[in-house]
Amino acid sequence: MRNVETILAQFKEIAANPRQAVADYRSETGKGAIGIMPIYAPEELVHATGYLPVGLWGGNQSINQARTYLPPFACSVMQQVMELECQGAFNDLAAVVFSVPCDTLKCMSQKWKGTSPVLVFTHPQNRGLESANRFLVEEYTRLQSRLEEITGVKISNAALENSIRVYNENRAALREFVRLAADYPQFVGAVSRHAVFKARQFMEKSRHTALVRELIGALTAQPLQPWSGKRVVVSGILLEPDGLLELFDELKLAIVDDDLAQESRQLRVDVQEGNEAPLYRLARVWQRMYGCSVATDTKKLRGKMLIEMAQKTGADAVIAAMMKFCDPEEWDYPIYFDELEKKGVRNLMIEVDQGATSFEQARTRLQSLAELL
Amino acid sequence: MYALGVDVGSASSKAVILDRNRKIVAAEVVQAGTGTTGPRRVMEQIFSKTGLHREDIVKLVATGYGRMRFEGADRQFSEISCHARGVHYLVPEARTILDIGGQDAKAIRLGNGGEVKQFFMNDKCAAGTGRFLEVMARVLETDLERMAALDTAADSPVSISSTCTVFAESEVISQLSHGASRENIIAGVHNSVAAKACGLVGRCGVEGTVVMTGGVAQNAGVVRAVSRELNREILVAPNPQTAGALGAALYAWDDARRERGDETG
Numbered sequence: 001m002r003n004v005e006t007i008l009a010q011f012k013e014i015a016a017n018p019r020q021a022v023a024d025y026r027s028e029t030g031k032g033a034i035g036i037m038p039i040y041a042p043e044e045l046v047h048a049t050g051y052l053p054v055g056l057w058g059g060n061q062s063i064n065q066a067r068t069y070l071p072p073f074a075c076s077v078m079q080q081v082m083e084l085e086c087q088g089a090f091n092d093l094a095a096v097v098f099s100v101p102c103d104t105l106k107c108m109s110q111k112w113k114g115t116s117p118v119l120v121f122t123h124p125q126n127r128g129l130e131s132a133n134r135f136l137v138e139e140y141t142r143l144q145s146r147l148e149e150i151t152g153v154k155i156s157n158a159a160l161e162n163s164i165r166v167y168n169e170n171r172a173a174l175r176e177f178v179r180l181a182a183d184y185p186q187f188v189g190a191v192s193r194h195a196v197f198k199a200r201q202f203m204e205k206s207r208h209t210a211l212v213r214e215l216i217g218a219l220t221a222q223p224l225q226p227w228s229g230k231r232v233v234v235s236g237i238l239l240e241p242d243g244l245l246e247l248f249d250e251l252k253l254a255i256v257d258d259d260l261a262q263e264s265r266q267l268r269v270d271v272q273e274g275n276e277a278p279l280y281r282l283a284r285v286w287q288r289m290y291g292c293s294v295a296t297d298t299k300k301l302r303g304k305m306l307i308e309m310a311q312k313t314g315a316d317a318v319i320a321a322m323m324k325f326c327d328p329e330e331w332d333y334p335i336y337f338d339e340l341e342k343k344g345v346r347n348l349m350i351e352v353d354q355g356a357t358s359f360e361q362a363r364t365r366l367q368s369l370a371e372l373l
Numbered sequence: 374m375y376a377l378g379v380d381v382g383s384a385s386s387k388a389v390i391l392d393r394n395r396k397i398v399a400a401e402v403v404q405a406g407t408g409t410t411g412p413r414r415v416m417e418q419i420f421s422k423t424g425l426h427r428e429d430i431v432k433l434v435a436t437g438y439g440r441m442r443f444e445g446a447d448r449q450f451s452e453i454s455c456h457a458r459g460v461h462y463l464v465p466e467a468r469t470i471l472d473i474g475g476q477d478a479k480a481i482r483l484g485n486g487g488e489v490k491q492f493f494m495n496d497k498c499a500a501g502t503g504r505f506l507e508v509m510a511r512v513l514e515t516d517l518e519r520m521a522a523l524d525t526a527a528d529s530p531v532s533i534s535s536t537c538t539v540f541a542e543s544e545v546i547s548q549l550s551h552g553a554s555r556e557n558i559i560a561g562v563h564n565s566v567a568a569k570a571c572g573l574v575g576r577c578g579v580e581g582t583v584v585m586t587g588g589v590a591q592n593a594g595v596v597r598a599v600s601r602e603l604n605r606e607i608l609v610a611p612n613p614q615t616a617g618a619l620g621a622a623l624y625a626w627d628d629a630r631r632e633r634g635d636e637t638g
């Protein structure tokens with residue numbers, strides 16, 4: 001049995017080399033990859049074609065060409081994606097699946113600079129009506145036929161049901177990992193924890209599940225140890241780059257749960273089993289999604305969710321990882337900030353810029369939090 | 374027993390020495406920050422002034438932007454903790470701190486015992502900080518010391534609407550070319566700094582006695598503008614630029630006390 005460190009090293013290796021992951025997949029299966037833009041997409045449809053769904057969540061490079069096409073106040077994920085597009089990094093993708101839940105994504109979907117076909121679909125704004133489900137089924141049907149056209153693969157109901165099962169199993173395994181990581185912060189620091197999620201974007205999901213299960217086995221074989229640091233919940237779009245995560249490890253701030261769009265929000269809702277058509281059940285996921293800034297929530301339950309998350313995990317604080325220039329997240333923040341304050345839940349806001357190379361201000365904020373807890 | 378706190382900021386270096394009774398022995402400022410000779414010079418300056426040597430210092434705590442690169446510190450604390458500690462020592466009734474330094478601004482809310490309840494720092498850019506004032510002073514052909522006096526002669530402060538420091542500089546040049554008086558522009562600049570800084574205070578929640586620290590607190594024009602913006606009286610901490618170093622010295626004093634027990638001398 002491999003040890004925790006070795007397995008985590010494998011996750012880190014995959015997370016750091018998406019191009020290699022795609023090349024390996026291609027050589028093993030003869031099939032290519034399809035890009036999945038943030039934030040939510042029915043990846044199961046892509047998986048059912050046998051192509052590898054690859055998350056396009058930016059990078060960490062200096063921004064040059066993207067400045068021609070994006071204003072400086074576009075979020076860093078989109079700046080990074082645009083830079084990579086301009087460099088032709090995505091041109092070997094068979095297609096790019098593009099949801100448009102925020103204004104920047106809407107604009108980005110209309111100015112793709114790569115050569116791959118862009119498959120745009122729209123989530124319904126009103127998530128409380130049955131007609132919204134039917135609307136999304138129509139969108140997914142259109143997406144399915146475009147995927148079939150491009151890949152030359154007819155997506156059967158059986159294949160889609162299999163992909164749904166693979167994804168549900170993957171989400172369940174990761175949820176278990178999240179709970180365990182909170183118990184073993186000595187083994188799973190912030191950088192490692194993130195790598196497990198990041199690798200998910202570049203791996204076929206049943207393989208990812210197997211690796212996560214192996215990690216779970218290796219972790220549970222270890223004795224539980226007391227943690228001398230603090231425990232935090234993080235919320236936001238994503239928490240990158242590694243330089244920022246290293247501060248958490250350095251300051252002994254264990255991430256015991258997250259509400260990150262790139263991480264646990266992807267695990268929040270499974271596709272339900274049932275007799276309805278698989279596309280309908282996939283569409284229902286959007287209506288059952290909660291606690292996300294881009295999914296309209298008339299009841300504003302994110303604050304309540306974060307408070308419960310902190311209470312359940314015994315977290316010392318909630319950290320808002322505010323994606324710089326992300327207005328959906330900025331709009332949510334004052335609401336849940338007030339709720340956290342009223343409940344006496346310690347909280348902190350740090351700014352996240354994927355391309356950042358210096359983290360002095362984040363260090364000051366995080367160190368201050370660690371000092372006052 | 375002596376304890377020393379050093380605050381290595383982006384634009385200046387500050388040092389404070391406390392004696393065994395927690396009294397301030399000396400406080401020094403050098404207008405050069407991290408990455409310059411400032412940290413070394415402020416240490417030389419404070420030792421030269423007091424006649425003390427490094428070996429007389431039982432504990433040394435560093436804070437500020439350059440705290441991790443300052444050699445010889447026993448510990449590092451964040452500026453937030455140190456400003457809170459320093460201000461609580463100087464003005465025990467303080468419940469809200471507005472610290473405006475060279476390139477960052479912080480609003481800190483304190484509890485009754487001086488503990489930090491909440492804080493916010495500026496993000497995205499350095500507009501509304503000391504650097505912003507420096508740039509404006511240069512284009513207005515004045516210096517930071519004279520800006521407060523010129524501000525008092527303003528009769529119709531101009532509006533500086535740009536958030537970006539560089540665009541605000543262009544706006545000031547445009548105002549000058551349209552004949553606006555230097556006094557009215559300076560008052561406008563002060564109002565602009567105050568509006569940005571008070572946005573942080575608003576996020577943090579303003580409570581009780583408000584105290585300003587940092588180099589910018591020495592500019593009475595900005596203090597007046599902050600007072601107007603918050604619609605309440607503002608206290609300026611004594612020697613406001615060294616409040617963070619004082620807080621660091623207080624942490625160092627605690628450590629020294631712990632290490633030496635009640636030993637004095």
